[in-house]
Amino acid sequence: DAKTTQPNSMESNEEEPVHLPCNHSTISGTDYIHWYRQLPSQGPEYVIHGLTSNVNNRMASLAIAEDRKSSTLILHRATLRDAAVYYCILGNFGNEKLTFGTGTRLTIIP
Amino acid sequence: DAGVIQSPRHEVTEMGQEVTLRCKPISGHDYLFWYRQTMMRGLELLIYFNNNVPIDDSGMPEDRFSAKMPNASFSTLKIQPSEPRDSAVYFCASSLYFGRQELNYGYTFGSGTRLTVV
16 A cells, blocks of 8 residues: 655644645655544544545645645645644545545644 | 445444444435544555445454445444444445545545454
């Protein structure tokens, strides 16, 4: 499985944007970039995924580098509820399993 | 939809006893996954099914673990005999086939079963 690298932890102030980086230098052409998050005492929750183009949904935006070797999850206006562990994962067609790494623990400062 | 439903939420059992964890996936989902989460090892994929058929069980730690999916709406993960090192939170997740992009919102996880083996 292609690997991703994320910072262990990050802090951000409430109501400010948050940029969570992910490096995936060995990504293959068919790998999608998936982001999940896990709130305290809950199961992981899907956030967003993309292949080449930037993606937006109601939760976040995903910015993908032109060479696809890195990506950034953007939370436009962090709230206390966004405090969670954020996982960046690679996956592709025909191999539906997703392997979770250690993720980035995001702390939101009131 | 009620989401992925797991039972029980908490299970405390004595070493050597059989434990059965249950999962009801989202109706219409093609895939079902069992994960285990501990502080030391994080989230580990144990096994996954496609259309009720086990596809990859390489993550099952040993023969004491078994999983079944007798129909599209039910799956079990059984540990027999249980050991203290099996204590963890066990998650079930389901998803559509990834190729159905217009419908795909990734995996949906259940709330998990916290297993404690004493």
